[in-house]
Amino acid sequence: MYAQFFGSFLLSKDSVTPEQLTAAISQASETRLKLGTLALHKYYMTAEQVDEVCFLQTREDKRFGEIAIEKGYLREEQVDELLAVQSPDYLILGQTLIDMGVLSNSDLELLISEYEIFNEIDDMSLENQSKTDRLIRNFFTFSGKELTEHALMYINLVFNNLVRFIGSDFTPLNPISCSEEHDINYCVRQEIHGEIDCYSRIDMDESTAISFASRYAKMEFSELDEYVKASIDDFLNLHNGLFLVNMSNAFSMELSLTPPVSEEGNTISLPDGSFIIPVIYPFGTVHIIVSL
Template identity: 25%
Template sequence: MFDRMLGYYLVEQGRLTGEQIDQVYDKQAKSRARLGVIAVAEKLMSIPQAEQINSLQATHDKYFGDLAIEMGYLTPEQVTKLLSEQGNEFMAFSQAIVDLGFMSLDEIAGLSQEYANKYGLMESEIDALKCNDFSRIVPIFTKDADEKTVKLLTIAVKNVYRLIDQHVTIGQLEKKETVSGECVGYQKTIGRDLLCNSISGSYTDLQKMAMSYTKEEFIETREDALDALCEFINCTNGIYATQESTDGEMIDLEPPIYITHFANIKAPVVYSLPVYCSDATVYINISDAGKTEIG
Protein backbone atom coordinates (compact mmCIF):
# COMPACT_ATOMS: atom_id res chain seq x y z
CA MET A 1 0.00 0.00 0.00
CA PHE A 2 2.83 2.43 0.83
CA ASP A 3 4.18 2.20 -2.72
CA ARG A 4 1.01 3.87 -4.04
CA MET A 5 0.78 6.36 -1.18
CA LEU A 6 4.38 7.49 -1.66
CA GLY A 7 3.91 7.45 -5.43
CA TYR A 8 1.01 9.92 -5.18
CA TYR A 9 3.12 12.04 -2.84
CA LEU A 10 6.12 12.11 -5.20
CA VAL A 11 3.92 13.35 -8.05
CA GLU A 12 2.17 15.84 -5.75
CA GLN A 13 5.55 17.26 -4.66
CA GLY A 14 6.82 17.45 -8.21
CA ARG A 15 9.58 14.89 -7.65
CA LEU A 16 8.21 12.64 -10.39
CA THR A 17 5.84 13.30 -13.29
CA GLY A 18 2.67 11.33 -13.90
CA GLU A 19 4.36 9.64 -16.87
CA GLN A 20 7.39 8.69 -14.77
CA ILE A 21 5.33 7.16 -11.95
CA ASP A 22 3.39 5.12 -14.55
CA GLN A 23 6.72 3.79 -15.82
CA VAL A 24 7.67 2.89 -12.23
CA TYR A 25 4.41 1.02 -11.62
CA ASP A 26 4.74 -0.82 -14.93
CA LYS A 27 8.29 -1.98 -14.14
CA GLN A 28 7.27 -2.89 -10.58
CA ALA A 29 4.35 -5.01 -11.84
CA LYS A 30 6.63 -6.97 -14.15
CA SER A 31 9.01 -7.79 -11.32
CA ARG A 32 6.44 -8.97 -8.76
CA ALA A 33 4.04 -11.79 -9.61
CA ARG A 34 1.21 -13.23 -7.54
CA LEU A 35 2.14 -16.11 -5.26
CA GLY A 36 -0.10 -18.53 -7.16
CA VAL A 37 1.51 -17.63 -10.48
CA ILE A 38 4.97 -18.34 -9.03
CA ALA A 39 3.78 -21.64 -7.50
CA VAL A 40 2.42 -22.79 -10.87
CA ALA A 41 5.56 -21.66 -12.70
CA GLU A 42 7.69 -23.60 -10.20
CA LYS A 43 5.44 -26.66 -10.80
CA LEU A 44 4.55 -26.81 -7.10
CA MET A 45 0.84 -26.39 -7.84
CA SER A 46 -1.45 -26.99 -10.80
CA ILE A 47 -3.51 -24.22 -12.38
CA PRO A 48 -6.81 -25.71 -11.03
CA GLN A 49 -5.31 -25.83 -7.53
CA ALA A 50 -4.23 -22.18 -7.71
CA GLU A 51 -7.67 -21.16 -9.03
CA GLN A 52 -9.33 -23.09 -6.21
CA ILE A 53 -7.29 -21.15 -3.62
CA ASN A 54 -8.15 -17.86 -5.35
CA SER A 55 -11.85 -18.75 -5.11
CA LEU A 56 -11.55 -19.74 -1.44
CA GLN A 57 -10.12 -16.31 -0.63
CA ALA A 58 -13.55 -14.82 -1.37
CA THR A 59 -14.94 -16.52 1.73
CA HIS A 60 -11.89 -17.01 3.96
CA ASP A 61 -9.94 -14.28 5.74
CA LYS A 62 -6.60 -15.92 4.95
CA TYR A 63 -3.59 -15.42 2.70
CA PHE A 64 -2.98 -17.57 -0.39
CA GLY A 65 -0.05 -19.36 1.24
CA ASP A 66 -1.98 -20.20 4.43
CA LEU A 67 -4.86 -21.70 2.45
CA ALA A 68 -2.47 -23.65 0.22
CA ILE A 69 -0.88 -25.19 3.33
CA GLU A 70 -4.28 -26.06 4.81
CA MET A 71 -5.33 -27.73 1.56
CA GLY A 72 -2.12 -29.75 1.50
CA TYR A 73 -0.93 -28.24 -1.77
CA LEU A 74 2.17 -26.58 -0.31
CA THR A 75 4.38 -27.08 2.74
CA PRO A 76 5.28 -24.18 5.06
CA GLU A 77 8.84 -24.36 3.71
CA GLN A 78 7.61 -24.07 0.12
CA VAL A 79 5.46 -21.04 0.98
CA THR A 80 8.43 -19.35 2.65
CA LYS A 81 10.52 -19.96 -0.47
CA LEU A 82 7.80 -18.62 -2.77
CA LEU A 83 7.37 -15.49 -0.64
CA SER A 84 11.11 -14.81 -0.84
CA GLU A 85 10.91 -15.17 -4.63
CA GLN A 86 7.91 -12.87 -4.78
CA GLY A 87 9.67 -10.12 -2.85
CA ASN A 88 8.36 -7.09 -0.99
CA GLU A 89 6.04 -4.79 -2.94
CA PHE A 90 7.61 -1.59 -1.63
CA MET A 91 11.11 -2.87 -2.33
CA ALA A 92 10.07 -3.67 -5.91
CA PHE A 93 8.69 -0.12 -6.19
CA SER A 94 11.89 1.41 -4.82
CA GLN A 95 14.07 -0.75 -7.07
CA ALA A 96 12.04 0.29 -10.11
CA ILE A 97 12.63 3.98 -9.32
CA VAL A 98 16.37 3.36 -8.97
CA ASP A 99 16.60 1.17 -12.10
CA LEU A 100 14.84 3.84 -14.16
CA GLY A 101 17.35 6.41 -12.90
CA PHE A 102 14.76 8.68 -11.30
CA MET A 103 16.14 8.64 -7.72
CA SER A 104 18.61 6.92 -5.41
CA LEU A 105 17.60 4.66 -2.53
CA ASP A 106 18.81 7.35 -0.10
CA GLU A 107 16.48 9.90 -1.73
CA ILE A 108 13.55 7.47 -1.50
CA ALA A 109 14.30 6.82 2.19
CA GLY A 110 14.45 10.55 2.87
CA LEU A 111 11.17 11.23 1.11
CA SER A 112 9.54 8.29 2.91
CA GLN A 113 10.52 9.88 6.23
CA GLU A 114 9.30 13.27 5.00
CA TYR A 115 5.93 11.68 4.19
CA ALA A 116 5.78 10.00 7.61
CA ASN A 117 6.54 13.30 9.36
CA LYS A 118 3.94 15.21 7.34
CA TYR A 119 1.15 12.75 8.16
CA GLY A 120 2.24 11.89 11.71
CA LEU A 121 2.99 8.23 11.01
CA MET A 122 5.19 6.24 13.37
CA GLU A 123 7.91 3.91 12.15
CA SER A 124 5.81 0.86 13.06
CA GLU A 125 2.90 2.23 11.03
CA ILE A 126 5.09 2.84 7.98
CA ASP A 127 6.37 -0.72 8.35
CA ALA A 128 2.79 -2.04 8.36
CA LEU A 129 2.02 -0.02 5.20
CA LYS A 130 5.12 -1.33 3.43
CA CYS A 131 4.24 -4.95 4.31
CA ASN A 132 0.51 -4.66 3.45
CA ASP A 133 -0.35 -5.83 6.97
CA PHE A 134 -4.02 -4.80 6.85
CA SER A 135 -4.75 -5.89 10.40
CA ARG A 136 -2.36 -3.13 11.47
CA ILE A 137 -3.05 -0.70 8.60
CA VAL A 138 -6.82 -0.24 8.90
CA PRO A 139 -6.71 0.80 12.60
CA ILE A 140 -4.29 3.62 11.61
CA PHE A 141 -7.03 5.19 9.48
CA THR A 142 -10.03 4.33 11.70
CA LYS A 143 -9.01 5.54 15.14
CA ASP A 144 -12.41 7.09 15.95
CA ALA A 145 -14.43 3.95 15.17
CA ASP A 146 -15.68 1.22 17.49
CA GLU A 147 -14.16 -2.26 17.51
CA LYS A 148 -16.86 -3.93 15.38
CA THR A 149 -16.57 -1.27 12.68
CA VAL A 150 -12.79 -1.61 12.55
CA LYS A 151 -13.06 -5.42 12.28
CA LEU A 152 -15.57 -5.23 9.43
CA LEU A 153 -13.60 -2.55 7.57
CA THR A 154 -10.40 -4.59 7.95
CA ILE A 155 -12.07 -7.58 6.30
CA ALA A 156 -13.47 -5.32 3.56
CA VAL A 157 -10.08 -3.78 2.72
CA LYS A 158 -8.40 -7.20 2.76
CA ASN A 159 -11.03 -8.42 0.31
CA VAL A 160 -10.46 -5.44 -1.98
CA TYR A 161 -6.75 -6.32 -1.98
CA ARG A 162 -7.32 -10.03 -2.59
CA LEU A 163 -10.23 -9.90 -5.03
CA ILE A 164 -10.13 -6.51 -6.75
CA ASP A 165 -6.88 -4.54 -6.72
CA GLN A 166 -3.54 -5.35 -5.08
CA HIS A 167 -2.70 -1.65 -5.19
CA VAL A 168 -5.62 -0.49 -3.04
CA THR A 169 -5.08 2.49 -0.74
CA ILE A 170 -7.40 4.05 1.82
CA GLY A 171 -7.98 7.48 3.34
CA GLN A 172 -8.94 8.67 6.80
CA LEU A 173 -12.28 7.43 8.12
CA GLU A 174 -14.98 10.13 8.30
CA LYS A 175 -17.78 10.20 10.85
CA LYS A 176 -21.01 11.51 9.29
CA GLU A 177 -24.77 11.50 9.66
CA THR A 178 -25.45 11.27 5.91
CA VAL A 179 -23.46 9.74 3.05
CA SER A 180 -24.69 10.29 -0.50
CA GLY A 181 -23.95 8.33 -3.65
CA GLU A 182 -25.01 8.24 -7.27
CA CYS A 183 -25.50 4.50 -6.66
CA VAL A 184 -25.51 2.45 -3.46
CA GLY A 185 -25.25 -1.24 -2.60
CA TYR A 186 -25.80 -2.43 0.96
CA GLN A 187 -26.51 -5.34 3.29
CA LYS A 188 -27.59 -5.49 6.92
CA THR A 189 -26.57 -8.06 9.51
CA ILE A 190 -29.05 -9.41 12.05
CA GLY A 191 -28.66 -11.27 15.31
CA ARG A 192 -25.96 -10.33 17.80
CA ASP A 193 -24.50 -7.49 15.70
CA LEU A 194 -26.75 -5.05 13.83
CA LEU A 195 -24.52 -3.55 11.18
CA CYS A 196 -25.19 -2.02 7.78
CA ASN A 197 -22.32 -2.39 5.30
CA SER A 198 -22.69 -0.25 2.19
CA ILE A 199 -20.66 0.87 -0.82
CA SER A 200 -21.36 4.23 -2.42
CA GLY A 201 -19.89 6.49 -5.08
CA SER A 202 -20.34 7.63 -8.65
CA TYR A 203 -21.63 5.06 -11.10
CA THR A 204 -18.46 5.33 -13.22
CA ASP A 205 -16.22 4.52 -10.24
CA LEU A 206 -18.47 1.75 -8.94
CA GLN A 207 -18.54 0.25 -12.44
CA LYS A 208 -14.71 0.21 -12.53
CA MET A 209 -14.61 -1.55 -9.17
CA ALA A 210 -17.23 -4.06 -10.31
CA MET A 211 -15.34 -4.85 -13.51
CA SER A 212 -12.16 -5.49 -11.54
CA TYR A 213 -14.08 -7.73 -9.14
CA THR A 214 -15.79 -9.78 -11.86
CA LYS A 215 -12.71 -9.71 -14.16
CA GLU A 216 -14.99 -8.57 -16.99
CA GLU A 217 -13.82 -5.99 -19.53
CA PHE A 218 -17.17 -4.22 -19.56
CA ILE A 219 -20.35 -4.21 -17.49
CA GLU A 220 -23.19 -2.72 -19.46
CA THR A 221 -25.93 -1.93 -16.92
CA ARG A 222 -26.07 -0.33 -13.50
CA GLU A 223 -27.97 -3.34 -12.24
CA ASP A 224 -25.13 -5.69 -13.19
CA ALA A 225 -22.48 -3.44 -11.63
CA LEU A 226 -24.35 -3.03 -8.36
CA ASP A 227 -25.25 -6.73 -8.26
CA ALA A 228 -21.53 -7.57 -8.46
CA LEU A 229 -20.69 -5.15 -5.65
CA CYS A 230 -23.50 -6.56 -3.52
CA GLU A 231 -21.87 -9.97 -4.00
CA PHE A 232 -18.61 -8.44 -2.75
CA ILE A 233 -20.41 -6.97 0.29
CA ASN A 234 -22.00 -10.36 0.97
CA CYS A 235 -18.55 -12.03 0.90
CA THR A 236 -17.20 -9.46 3.36
CA ASN A 237 -20.15 -9.76 5.74
CA GLY A 238 -20.09 -13.53 5.47
CA ILE A 239 -16.49 -13.66 6.68
CA TYR A 240 -17.33 -11.28 9.53
CA ALA A 241 -20.37 -13.34 10.56
CA THR A 242 -18.36 -16.58 10.48
CA GLN A 243 -15.57 -15.10 12.59
CA GLU A 244 -17.80 -13.37 15.14
CA SER A 245 -20.65 -15.87 15.59
CA THR A 246 -20.52 -18.20 18.59
CA ASP A 247 -22.64 -21.17 19.62
CA GLY A 248 -24.88 -18.92 21.68
CA GLU A 249 -24.77 -15.70 19.65
CA MET A 250 -25.22 -15.96 15.91
CA ILE A 251 -24.90 -13.26 13.26
CA ASP A 252 -26.95 -13.68 10.08
CA LEU A 253 -27.27 -11.67 6.89
CA GLU A 254 -30.25 -10.07 5.20
CA PRO A 255 -30.29 -10.21 1.37
CA PRO A 256 -28.11 -7.48 -0.17
CA ILE A 257 -29.92 -4.59 -1.89
CA TYR A 258 -28.80 -2.09 -4.49
CA ILE A 259 -30.11 1.31 -5.54
CA THR A 260 -29.19 2.37 -9.08
CA HIS A 261 -30.10 6.03 -8.64
CA PHE A 262 -28.93 8.77 -6.27
CA ALA A 263 -29.45 7.77 -2.65
CA ASN A 264 -28.66 8.88 0.90
CA ILE A 265 -27.42 6.69 3.73
CA LYS A 266 -28.67 8.22 6.98
CA ALA A 267 -27.93 7.20 10.58
CA PRO A 268 -26.89 8.90 13.84
CA VAL A 269 -23.34 7.80 12.92
CA VAL A 270 -22.12 6.59 9.52
CA TYR A 271 -18.45 5.66 9.38
CA SER A 272 -17.28 6.30 5.82
CA LEU A 273 -13.91 5.03 4.58
CA PRO A 274 -12.54 6.30 1.23
CA VAL A 275 -11.10 3.44 -0.80
CA TYR A 276 -8.95 4.05 -3.87
CA CYS A 277 -8.76 1.08 -6.23
CA SER A 278 -9.03 0.29 -9.94
CA ASP A 279 -8.47 3.98 -10.79
CA ALA A 280 -11.64 4.78 -8.86
CA THR A 281 -12.72 6.25 -5.52
CA VAL A 282 -15.52 4.53 -3.64
CA TYR A 283 -16.69 4.63 -0.03
CA ILE A 284 -17.26 1.72 2.31
CA ASN A 285 -19.74 2.80 4.96
CA ILE A 286 -20.61 1.11 8.25
CA SER A 287 -23.57 2.11 10.43
CA ASP A 288 -26.06 0.69 12.94
CA ALA A 289 -28.49 -1.41 10.90
CA GLY A 290 -31.39 -0.70 13.23
CA LYS A 291 -30.92 3.07 12.88
CA THR A 292 -29.98 3.29 9.21
CA GLU A 293 -32.29 4.61 6.50
CA ILE A 294 -31.28 4.33 2.84
CA GLY A 295 -33.18 5.85 -0.04
Protein backbone atom coordinates in the same frame (compact mmCIF):
# COMPACT_ATOMS: atom_id res chain seq x y z
CA MET B 1 -1.26 -5.06 2.98
CA TYR B 2 1.65 -2.64 3.51
CA ALA B 3 1.58 -1.21 -0.02
CA GLN B 4 -2.01 -0.08 0.34
CA PHE B 5 -1.41 1.83 3.55
CA PHE B 6 1.82 3.42 2.41
CA GLY B 7 -0.27 5.56 0.04
CA SER B 8 -2.48 6.92 2.82
CA PHE B 9 0.61 7.45 4.97
CA LEU B 10 2.14 9.62 2.22
CA LEU B 11 -1.08 11.62 2.01
CA SER B 12 -1.20 12.17 5.76
CA LYS B 13 2.39 13.48 5.60
CA ASP B 14 1.38 15.85 2.78
CA SER B 15 4.16 14.26 0.73
CA VAL B 16 1.83 13.77 -2.20
CA THR B 17 -1.48 15.25 -3.33
CA PRO B 18 -4.48 12.94 -3.84
CA GLU B 19 -4.17 13.58 -7.60
CA GLN B 20 -0.49 12.56 -7.63
CA LEU B 21 -1.27 9.46 -5.59
CA THR B 22 -4.11 8.44 -7.90
CA ALA B 23 -1.86 8.90 -10.93
CA ALA B 24 0.92 6.87 -9.28
CA ILE B 25 -1.46 4.02 -8.42
CA SER B 26 -2.58 3.82 -12.05
CA GLN B 27 1.01 3.71 -13.26
CA ALA B 28 2.47 1.44 -10.59
CA SER B 29 1.84 -1.80 -12.47
CA GLU B 30 4.36 -0.69 -15.11
CA THR B 31 7.02 0.39 -12.63
CA ARG B 32 10.24 -1.58 -12.31
CA LEU B 33 12.02 -1.30 -8.98
CA LYS B 34 15.46 0.18 -9.39
CA LEU B 35 18.51 -1.08 -7.58
CA GLY B 36 19.05 2.31 -5.95
CA THR B 37 15.62 2.23 -4.35
CA LEU B 38 16.23 -1.29 -3.08
CA ALA B 39 19.58 -0.22 -1.63
CA LEU B 40 17.91 2.76 0.07
CA HIS B 41 15.30 0.52 1.61
CA LYS B 42 17.95 -1.82 3.04
CA TYR B 43 19.98 1.18 4.30
CA TYR B 44 22.92 -0.05 2.20
CA MET B 45 23.17 3.34 0.52
CA THR B 46 22.17 6.87 1.42
CA ALA B 47 19.97 8.97 -0.85
CA GLU B 48 22.99 11.14 -1.66
CA GLN B 49 24.96 8.12 -2.80
CA VAL B 50 22.05 6.93 -4.94
CA ASP B 51 21.74 10.38 -6.51
CA GLU B 52 25.48 10.43 -7.22
CA VAL B 53 25.45 7.01 -8.89
CA CYS B 54 22.38 7.97 -10.95
CA PHE B 55 24.22 11.10 -12.07
CA LEU B 56 27.32 9.07 -13.00
CA GLN B 57 25.11 6.70 -14.97
CA THR B 58 24.22 9.56 -17.31
CA ARG B 59 27.90 9.99 -18.19
CA GLU B 60 29.13 6.39 -18.26
CA ASP B 61 27.48 3.49 -20.00
CA LYS B 62 27.46 1.25 -16.93
CA ARG B 63 24.89 -0.38 -14.74
CA PHE B 64 23.91 1.13 -11.41
CA GLY B 65 25.36 -1.88 -9.55
CA GLU B 66 28.72 -1.68 -11.29
CA ILE B 67 29.18 2.00 -10.47
CA ALA B 68 28.00 1.54 -6.88
CA ILE B 69 30.56 -1.24 -6.40
CA GLU B 70 33.35 0.83 -7.99
CA LYS B 71 32.55 3.70 -5.66
CA GLY B 72 32.60 1.33 -2.70
CA TYR B 73 28.94 2.01 -1.81
CA LEU B 74 27.83 -1.57 -2.34
CA ARG B 75 29.61 -4.92 -2.21
CA GLU B 76 29.02 -7.45 -4.93
CA GLU B 77 27.18 -9.83 -2.61
CA GLN B 78 24.89 -6.98 -1.55
CA VAL B 79 23.98 -6.34 -5.19
CA ASP B 80 23.22 -10.04 -5.62
CA GLU B 81 21.15 -10.05 -2.46
CA LEU B 82 19.15 -6.97 -3.51
CA LEU B 83 18.38 -8.51 -6.87
CA ALA B 84 17.35 -11.83 -5.35
CA VAL B 85 15.36 -10.87 -2.27
CA GLN B 86 11.70 -10.08 -2.62
CA SER B 87 11.08 -6.50 -1.58
CA PRO B 88 8.01 -5.09 0.11
CA ASP B 89 5.54 -4.06 -2.54
CA TYR B 90 5.02 -0.59 -1.14
CA LEU B 91 8.43 0.26 -2.56
CA ILE B 92 6.86 0.03 -6.04
CA LEU B 93 4.59 2.96 -5.18
CA GLY B 94 7.62 4.88 -3.88
CA GLN B 95 9.55 4.08 -7.06
CA THR B 96 6.63 5.25 -9.21
CA LEU B 97 6.50 8.57 -7.35
CA ILE B 98 10.26 8.99 -7.86
CA ASP B 99 9.89 8.21 -11.57
CA MET B 100 7.10 10.80 -11.78
CA GLY B 101 9.36 13.38 -10.14
CA VAL B 102 7.01 13.80 -7.16
CA LEU B 103 9.51 12.45 -4.63
CA SER B 104 13.30 12.61 -4.54
CA ASN B 105 15.48 9.74 -3.36
CA SER B 106 16.08 11.54 -0.09
CA ASP B 107 12.32 12.12 0.40
CA LEU B 108 11.70 8.42 -0.06
CA GLU B 109 14.58 7.42 2.22
CA LEU B 110 13.06 9.43 5.04
CA LEU B 111 9.47 8.38 4.40
CA ILE B 112 10.28 4.68 4.28
CA SER B 113 12.06 4.74 7.59
CA GLU B 114 9.26 6.76 9.20
CA TYR B 115 6.65 4.40 7.80
CA GLU B 116 8.46 1.31 9.02
CA ILE B 117 9.08 2.74 12.47
CA PHE B 118 5.50 3.99 12.74
CA ASN B 119 4.10 0.57 11.95
CA GLU B 120 7.03 -1.41 13.39
CA ILE B 121 7.07 -3.46 10.23
CA ASP B 122 10.56 -4.74 11.05
CA ASP B 123 9.26 -6.40 14.16
CA MET B 124 9.32 -10.08 13.23
CA SER B 125 8.06 -11.26 16.59
CA LEU B 126 4.45 -10.48 15.79
CA GLU B 127 2.07 -12.63 13.83
CA ASN B 128 1.02 -11.20 10.49
CA GLN B 129 -2.55 -10.71 11.67
CA SER B 130 -1.64 -8.49 14.60
CA LYS B 131 0.66 -6.47 12.36
CA THR B 132 -2.24 -5.84 10.02
CA ASP B 133 -4.46 -4.95 12.97
CA ARG B 134 -1.92 -2.38 14.10
CA LEU B 135 -1.63 -1.02 10.59
CA ILE B 136 -5.38 -0.50 10.47
CA ARG B 137 -5.53 1.01 13.97
CA ASN B 138 -2.78 3.44 12.97
CA PHE B 139 -4.64 4.19 9.77
CA PHE B 140 -7.69 5.18 11.82
CA THR B 141 -5.78 7.36 14.28
CA PHE B 142 -5.31 9.87 11.45
CA SER B 143 -9.02 10.50 11.54
CA GLY B 144 -9.10 10.59 15.35
CA LYS B 145 -11.43 7.63 15.57
CA GLU B 146 -11.05 4.75 18.03
CA LEU B 147 -12.03 1.42 16.58
CA THR B 148 -13.99 -1.21 18.44
CA GLU B 149 -12.85 -4.84 18.17
CA HIS B 150 -15.76 -5.62 15.85
CA ALA B 151 -15.13 -2.62 13.63
CA LEU B 152 -11.45 -3.53 13.39
CA MET B 153 -12.39 -7.04 12.31
CA TYR B 154 -14.86 -5.64 9.80
CA ILE B 155 -12.41 -3.22 8.21
CA ASN B 156 -9.65 -5.81 8.18
CA LEU B 157 -11.92 -8.16 6.28
CA VAL B 158 -12.96 -5.41 3.82
CA PHE B 159 -9.33 -4.90 2.81
CA ASN B 160 -8.68 -8.65 2.66
CA ASN B 161 -11.71 -9.19 0.46
CA LEU B 162 -10.77 -6.31 -1.82
CA VAL B 163 -7.35 -7.94 -2.27
CA ARG B 164 -8.92 -11.36 -2.75
CA PHE B 165 -11.79 -10.53 -5.12
CA ILE B 166 -10.89 -7.23 -6.84
CA GLY B 167 -7.11 -6.80 -6.67
CA SER B 168 -4.35 -5.55 -4.40
CA ASP B 169 -3.59 -2.44 -6.48
CA PHE B 170 -5.52 -0.02 -4.25
CA THR B 171 -4.80 2.65 -1.68
CA PRO B 172 -7.34 3.47 1.01
CA LEU B 173 -7.56 7.15 1.91
CA ASN B 174 -8.04 8.10 5.52
CA PRO B 175 -11.48 7.33 6.89
CA ILE B 176 -13.88 10.25 6.99
CA SER B 177 -16.32 10.47 9.87
CA CYS B 178 -19.75 11.23 8.55
CA SER B 179 -23.05 11.49 10.35
CA GLU B 180 -25.37 13.45 8.13
CA GLU B 181 -26.51 13.65 4.56
CA HIS B 182 -24.11 12.13 2.10
CA ASP B 183 -24.12 12.28 -1.71
CA ILE B 184 -23.98 8.96 -3.52
CA ASN B 185 -23.61 7.63 -7.05
CA TYR B 186 -24.34 3.94 -7.59
CA CYS B 187 -24.70 2.68 -4.05
CA VAL B 188 -25.63 -0.75 -2.69
CA ARG B 189 -26.67 -1.32 0.93
CA GLN B 190 -26.72 -4.44 3.06
CA GLU B 191 -27.75 -4.61 6.70
CA ILE B 192 -26.45 -6.86 9.44
CA HIS B 193 -28.77 -7.48 12.38
CA GLY B 194 -28.57 -9.22 15.73
CA GLU B 195 -26.49 -8.51 18.80
CA ILE B 196 -24.83 -5.76 16.78
CA ASP B 197 -26.45 -3.80 13.96
CA CYS B 198 -24.42 -2.62 11.02
CA TYR B 199 -25.27 -0.80 7.82
CA SER B 200 -22.74 -1.45 5.10
CA ARG B 201 -22.69 0.34 1.79
CA ILE B 202 -20.48 0.40 -1.23
CA ASP B 203 -20.71 3.44 -3.47
CA MET B 204 -19.00 4.32 -6.75
CA ASP B 205 -19.65 6.11 -10.02
CA GLU B 206 -20.92 4.26 -13.05
CA SER B 207 -17.65 3.65 -14.88
CA THR B 208 -15.94 2.54 -11.67
CA ALA B 209 -18.85 0.15 -11.03
CA ILE B 210 -18.39 -1.40 -14.48
CA SER B 211 -14.64 -1.95 -13.95
CA PHE B 212 -15.14 -3.18 -10.39
CA ALA B 213 -17.74 -5.71 -11.57
CA SER B 214 -15.55 -6.83 -14.50
CA ARG B 215 -12.79 -7.70 -12.08
CA TYR B 216 -15.11 -9.39 -9.59
CA ALA B 217 -16.91 -11.55 -12.14
CA LYS B 218 -13.82 -12.00 -14.36
CA MET B 219 -15.94 -10.89 -17.31
CA GLU B 220 -15.78 -7.83 -19.57
CA PHE B 221 -18.69 -5.50 -18.92
CA SER B 222 -19.32 -2.26 -20.82
CA GLU B 223 -22.49 -0.85 -19.29
CA LEU B 224 -24.21 -0.73 -15.92
CA ASP B 225 -26.41 -3.74 -16.62
CA GLU B 226 -27.93 -6.39 -14.37
CA TYR B 227 -24.68 -8.37 -14.30
CA VAL B 228 -22.71 -5.37 -13.10
CA LYS B 229 -25.31 -4.72 -10.41
CA ALA B 230 -25.31 -8.40 -9.41
CA SER B 231 -21.50 -8.37 -9.17
CA ILE B 232 -21.52 -5.46 -6.72
CA ASP B 233 -24.37 -7.05 -4.73
CA ASP B 234 -22.43 -10.32 -4.65
CA PHE B 235 -19.20 -8.70 -3.50
CA LEU B 236 -20.94 -6.95 -0.60
CA ASN B 237 -22.97 -10.04 0.27
CA LEU B 238 -19.91 -12.27 0.16
CA HIS B 239 -17.92 -9.89 2.31
CA ASN B 240 -20.68 -9.54 4.91
CA GLY B 241 -21.31 -13.29 4.87
CA LEU B 242 -17.66 -13.95 5.64
CA PHE B 243 -17.85 -11.34 8.42
CA LEU B 244 -20.78 -13.24 9.94
CA VAL B 245 -18.75 -16.45 9.78
CA ASN B 246 -15.83 -14.73 11.54
CA MET B 247 -18.10 -13.22 14.21
CA SER B 248 -19.65 -16.61 14.82
CA ASN B 249 -16.25 -18.29 15.12
CA ALA B 250 -14.53 -15.60 17.18
CA PHE B 251 -17.33 -14.39 19.46
CA SER B 252 -20.03 -17.07 19.09
CA MET B 253 -22.21 -14.22 17.88
CA GLU B 254 -24.96 -15.24 15.48
CA LEU B 255 -26.00 -12.42 13.14
CA SER B 256 -28.26 -12.24 10.12
CA LEU B 257 -28.09 -10.46 6.77
CA THR B 258 -30.72 -8.69 4.70
CA PRO B 259 -30.55 -9.02 0.89
CA PRO B 260 -28.43 -6.28 -0.74
CA VAL B 261 -30.44 -3.41 -2.25
CA SER B 262 -29.55 -0.43 -4.46
CA GLU B 263 -30.10 2.92 -2.76
CA GLU B 264 -32.66 5.14 -4.44
CA GLY B 265 -31.98 8.83 -4.93
CA ASN B 266 -28.81 10.90 -4.75
CA THR B 267 -28.32 11.27 -1.02
CA ILE B 268 -28.46 9.03 2.01
CA SER B 269 -28.57 10.06 5.65
CA LEU B 270 -26.09 8.31 7.89
CA PRO B 271 -26.38 7.68 11.64
CA ASP B 272 -23.79 8.98 14.14
CA GLY B 273 -20.54 7.07 14.14
CA SER B 274 -20.61 6.27 10.43
CA PHE B 275 -17.40 6.49 8.48
CA ILE B 276 -16.44 6.42 4.83
CA ILE B 277 -13.23 4.93 3.49
CA PRO B 278 -12.43 6.02 -0.06
CA VAL B 279 -10.43 3.28 -1.76
CA ILE B 280 -8.53 4.34 -4.88
CA TYR B 281 -8.10 1.80 -7.64
CA PRO B 282 -6.50 2.58 -11.02
CA PHE B 283 -10.01 2.40 -12.55
CA GLY B 284 -11.70 4.69 -10.02
CA THR B 285 -12.59 5.28 -6.39
CA VAL B 286 -14.75 2.91 -4.39
CA HIS B 287 -16.37 4.27 -1.20
CA ILE B 288 -16.85 1.83 1.63
CA ILE B 289 -19.45 3.28 4.01
CA VAL B 290 -19.87 1.62 7.40
CA SER B 291 -22.26 2.42 10.24
CA LEU B 292 -21.25 0.04 13.00
